[in-house]
Amino acid sequence: MTKLVTAVIQPHRLDDVKSALEAAGVRGLTVSEASGYGRQRGHTEVYRGAEYTVDLVPKVKIDVLVADEDVAGVVEVVIRAAQTGKIGDGKVWVVPVEDVARVRTGEHGDDAL
Amino acid sequence: MTKLVTAVIQPHRLDDVKSALEAAGVRGLTVSEASGYGRQRGHTEVYRGAEYTVDLVPKVKIDVLVADEDVAGVVEVVIRAAQTGKIGDGKVWVVPVEDVARVRTGEHGDDAL
Amino acid sequence: MTKLVTAVIQPHRLDDVKSALEAAGVRGLTVSEASGYGRQRGHTEVYRGAEYTVDLVPKVKIDVLVADEDVAGVVEVVIRAAQTGKIGDGKVWVVPVEDVARVRTGEHGDDAL
Amino acid sequence: MDFTLDSGNTAWLLASASLVLLMTPGLAFFYGGMVRGKSVLNMMMMSFGAIGVVGIVYVLWGYSMSFGTDVGGIIGKPFEFFGLDGLTDEASILGWAGVPALVGVAFQATFAIITVALISGAIADRTKFSTWMVFAGIWVTLSYFPLAHMVWGGGFLSASPDGLSAKIFGTTDGVATVAPIDFAGGTVVHINAGIAALVLAILIGKRKGFAKEPMRPHNLPFVMLGAALLWFGWFGFNAGSAGAADGVAGLAWVNTTVATCAAMLGWLVAEKFRDGHATSLGAASGVVAGLVAITPAAGALNPVGSIILGVIAGVLCALAVGLKYKFGYDDSLDVVGVHLVGGVVGTVLIGFLATDDRGLFYGGDAKQLVIQVLIALSAIVFSGVITLVLGLVLKATMGWRVSEEAEVGGIDLAVHGETAYETLGIGSRVVTEVK
Amino acid sequence: MDFTLDSGNTAWLLASASLVLLMTPGLAFFYGGMVRGKSVLNMMMMSFGAIGVVGIVYVLWGYSMSFGTDVGGIIGKPFEFFGLDGLTDEASILGWAGVPALVGVAFQATFAIITVALISGAIADRTKFSTWMVFAGIWVTLSYFPLAHMVWGGGFLSASPDGLSAKIFGTTDGVATVAPIDFAGGTVVHINAGIAALVLAILIGKRKGFAKEPMRPHNLPFVMLGAALLWFGWFGFNAGSAGAADGVAGLAWVNTTVATCAAMLGWLVAEKFRDGHATSLGAASGVVAGLVAITPAAGALNPVGSIILGVIAGVLCALAVGLKYKFGYDDSLDVVGVHLVGGVVGTVLIGFLATDDRGLFYGGDAKQLVIQVLIALSAIVFSGVITLVLGLVLKATMGWRVSEEAEVGGIDLAVHGETAYETLGIGSRVVTEVK
Amino acid sequence: MDFTLDSGNTAWLLASASLVLLMTPGLAFFYGGMVRGKSVLNMMMMSFGAIGVVGIVYVLWGYSMSFGTDVGGIIGKPFEFFGLDGLTDEASILGWAGVPALVGVAFQATFAIITVALISGAIADRTKFSTWMVFAGIWVTLSYFPLAHMVWGGGFLSASPDGLSAKIFGTTDGVATVAPIDFAGGTVVHINAGIAALVLAILIGKRKGFAKEPMRPHNLPFVMLGAALLWFGWFGFNAGSAGAADGVAGLAWVNTTVATCAAMLGWLVAEKFRDGHATSLGAASGVVAGLVAITPAAGALNPVGSIILGVIAGVLCALAVGLKYKFGYDDSLDVVGVHLVGGVVGTVLIGFLATDDRGLFYGGDAKQLVIQVLIALSAIVFSGVITLVLGLVLKATMGWRVSEEAEVGGIDLAVHGETAYETLGIGSRVVTEVK
């Protein structure tokens, strides 16, 4: 069986996370742009006479399908590679997957990873 | 345990949804841009001699991790804050989550929210 | 009950996938831009004196909520419509959904699809 | 007046007219970059629309109203040169410099166009395009042509023996002893547009979300591009206003540049002190503030005086753009803070800094200063009243605002059926039929 | 001809040449904004490439072929001034105005460049860059230089006593009694490019997805920028074509502006009635349509006549851009609808609106109209045939189209190895090696 | 020298000054499009900031230092015309052409401005804005004004009887027998800026991620826009450097165009062979390389010679931009590869290609070549040393680099508090208070 590991991280950690996952044997992933809202917000700035609070901070979202047995390892790899120790580092979560297929071949299941 | 509540809403409701969730005790969320395809489409327009149908309408997607017991409440809060009563208001859905971690600290579970 | 079918496909297959899903009775979906990292990468190019490898390839991500009984059919429809047979065609996966709601009406469950 | 063609002066005026015409599209970018991504095209269309309407109106009756035979010190005979008919080189405003009448018309038309377009920045994101187009044609007729006539066409605010200054300080050799100075349009263009902007901003009301939602510029490089094209075009505006390719044009060119440099630096420093950052929006705005302020003064100051004027204008305008929050009017893109304030600063500082014994610092008396203040005030009152009446009439008839839904969803899509940018990956439309 | 330098006329022609050169990058933005995000650079490169090739060819043999000693009414001797060798100011086309020969060459070269670049809009998104570059060099030689010679170099379509008009209506004082009018290039530039565009669009075939997928402009502000730069440059084109800084230049300037204003408004109104929206694409296109139509007429009409011409051109071109759907040719960016139609409209309307007793409305006879129709037709036939033959030869040899994969995936990436914009957040490439 | 106003020459110089001023914002786009999306505004602000500082400095003491009474062959008296005080038309550098002194100042000021701005491309993405602004004011004073004086103001590198060439090859009629040729600024502008760029790039160090992360242009249409505005403005630069609207200006115009066309094609072909693609970045860079290389030579070659010079410059610069990877200095936007290399290529090729028996190919002797090499070397040494010392002093006092966090997170946000573009859909800020 397969799980979906989703990570929301700081954009400038993406390269390191990609490399770390590759080193850990992950062969594919999907990335998208996102904006995060959390404790990190609060920084205020003045611009042309009005004060603004930064509210949504740019983040990157990574989706990785992983075989059951690798999940814990992958989560740790992501955390280690993405961690800076500052507020706003992001979250990782795991969701069960009932089926996976590779579009090119139509294969299903772990073979499709 | 935790769930992932995902909402696809009209972009101009985002501010209200953020405020409503904050008022309901939600402390973090992740936002991304999306396009929706549903009943809303159908509006046609003529542009430089050709007729177009608007097909994909801009939406905003919100992902919120919530503790089990708060899920029903959060879903209702989102619906109330995002609702305009017009076609295209969007969808909310809930997915089970098997693990959550905070990248900054490496904490797992509800503490990571 | 409902499932969430997520597909990551080549952008230029989007129109065909939309049509195929519509033909198969799917009445709504949500689309977002993404970038894929997988076997497809490897293509190198020289630009102004430096060599680059293309790493992340533009993809489109489709989220479709479907009733349990239609899941297998929808997955097949997506695969058929998105397939070109070349590396990089993408992935489809299915995740269980515990609740769905339509924002406009507040309806829950399959009625909300 | 006898006319002998001077091809050099004519060449410079042809070039200048072309440069000034380019300023309005430049303004479209200056303004278009500053609005949010959903109202870029509408903002630009207000400038392009102003070109369309005013260009035609100017040729039909605008030139006559500005430079035709004086009627009561207020306007020229409107149909004297209708469609430029019967205009001979001898009768030309620039005939003294050997510049053919039509070249003079060309140059002047471009000033009328940009003046109208300037106003649009105050009413961004929410104004009916049809109302704007009607306003453009009527306002230029009722406010711009008369003011141009009063100041440059020998009317009430000129050195004419029947004018205001002659009435107060008397005449010498048949002209006012103290000639009011508006070299290239501090009153006619900037105060005129600036006060109209203020009146309309109040009349039309705030954008939904004003001072609540962030309304930051969606594309600052466009703002910089606009500022650059404005500066470039302004050489035609100011150095062209010498009416000839001569030393005065050279002086106006140099003064325009140094005042603008000084205003940019002044704005950046003011901003850095107050807000902590020297911004690109500040640089672009400082450029425009400097250009505005030096406009009336470009031929009357020396370069060091121009630097002083520039710094003052830059700092004051940087402070003035915050006033809209204090007083609660939504002058969306700071037309009041830059053009009204900058225009007044430039017009009044002439009273201190003008060389040839005219300004307080050089001549030692305040007559020039008094008359500068008076022409600034006259322009404010005249244009303010005309704009208010016209604005109210249009409010009652056509209405000024688009629906709230159109405003929130984006005026580009609602009014023009377009969005400025199509996202790259995902097409959002399908073709259903070709006509 | 005796030559005395007139620095004023020379200054204006130097400025005009510079202005016209700027038009081609302006066109790159007008076109580049109109294509989809995946073919922006290729579109722009077709303009820049045309500058590169034609700029050099013009200096080598283009000037000679256009303005060298007449050979059979069709071309000038190709190697007479090869590399501009032996060109003296006395021999210059603008020598009568005291403008040095090389300044005249500069001015004329820029016309050849933009004419070629105009064609590229019809074949967007799908054309091999190498074939385009070869086409540019040959087409300008076989179609542009001869037409320029025929119309402006004393050839078959000029007022020459051996020309078409002289053959039909006779001569007076050794020139054709009814001189064909093409002030700045209605036939030589716009009809020439427009018909070539039509031929190539048909020959090369439709884009994949034409009239099915949405192919809306990816960046409308760029389209506006392009229109603005074109307008600005067009003052050099039209007012520069007076050949001097004089009253004719002034007339051409004013006519250019009012016709363009009128065409913009005409297009917007037509569109608002038909489609429900006045669009920014319509405004930009209306601007270009007006500029095209007034080109041949700029020195021959009065301002009111120019307004009429402008409105007609704006409305007709707005309607004409829909024809490609009816007839099924993929003139991607409406070169035919704007340049061919606009060029013909302007050329023919001269027959009605020309002052000095020439047009039907002023002179009361149709001779001018007849000759205007004939030169328009001649240009269409001449250029059409040349383009067809050349297009077929290139099709058979180099081929015109990129692969379908390149077209779908984006010609920018496939042909130029680039994309116009790099997304901000996520880098899509990694550096693997530096050479 | 007696002064009689020539309005035609003055018109052309006024236009030229305006054109050259536009080049610096053009450069802001050329550079701003080339950086990553997070440092666009900072890049543009370096150009705008240079305009602000240098514009004022030039008027205060820059003109005097460049063209005031010679002091030791190195500079002019700095306070002779402080604030342009006491400058009379008779004393003007362009008085011989009937151009008023202030118009000459205007023209010259714009050269100083762009020279400073050019340097900024080498130190993109990482430089403190405050240090840059201080550098601009001091560097122009210590390096640019002296070099301008040496080459154009009658100093050591001019044809002056006390100059280098006179010392080596003797004098004829009181001037150097072999006059060094720098028509419009190959040494003063391009070599000067290019070597300063190299020194600073090394001194300031590489960007984090240089030659590892992709740092491709974020907006290539902006790069094209910049190249187009540069080219347009360069007509003022080169043809304006004739100092008059005459045949030399015409020759410079034509040479500028053909050399640029040839360099663009040369670059594209070199790139196609080496990398497999002819890119738009290559076209834009080739344009600039051609403009740079023809700058010193524009009045001294014939058009065919200019084509040859252009091709060579295009190919050599295309190869030279790769050197930074080989030698490991981060000349971010290739100022060295284009301006230093292009400037040297142009300056030296004059020694081969100059007509009038001067170049090796026409005159058959190498004297001109020798002197061209010497002035290029002198400029390199002079500017290199000055820049190094100044750069080190600033490093020790103000520091050159922003923090690594600011560099990684984006210098626009960190230093200017802005981002170039606001994303469309999702606002990332909320207004909390208005002041």
Ligand SMILES: Nc1ncnc2c1ncn2[C@@H]1O[C@H](COP(=O)(O)OP(=O)(O)O)[C@@H](O)[C@H]1O
């Ligand atoms: N409950 C949540 N659901 C979804 N995403 C969340 C949630 N909480 C935080 N995030 C995401 O994680 C990012 C970091 O969270 P934040 O609270 O700022 O810092 P930290 O997790 O380090 O305490 C946020 O920007 C947001 O994208």
Ligand SMILES: Nc1ncnc2c1ncn2[C@@H]1O[C@H](COP(=O)(O)OP(=O)(O)O)[C@@H](O)[C@H]1O
């Ligand atoms: N089956 C579905 N799966 C995923 N997203 C959907 C689905 N149906 C609708 N959506 C999303 O919800 C949005 C609103 O749906 P629509 O049918 O237009 O209106 P409504 O839900 O109000 O009837 C769509 O634009 C799309 O983003």
Ligand SMILES: Nc1ncnc2c1ncn2[C@@H]1O[C@H](COP(=O)(O)OP(=O)(O)O)[C@@H](O)[C@H]1O
């Ligand atoms: N393990 C994975 N998790 C998430 N997405 C994946 C995974 N593997 C592949 N993908 C997505 O599928 C796309 C295609 O994968 P790729 O390996 O390139 O080709 P193929 O699946 O045809 O072998 C990738 O670009 C990526 O977006």
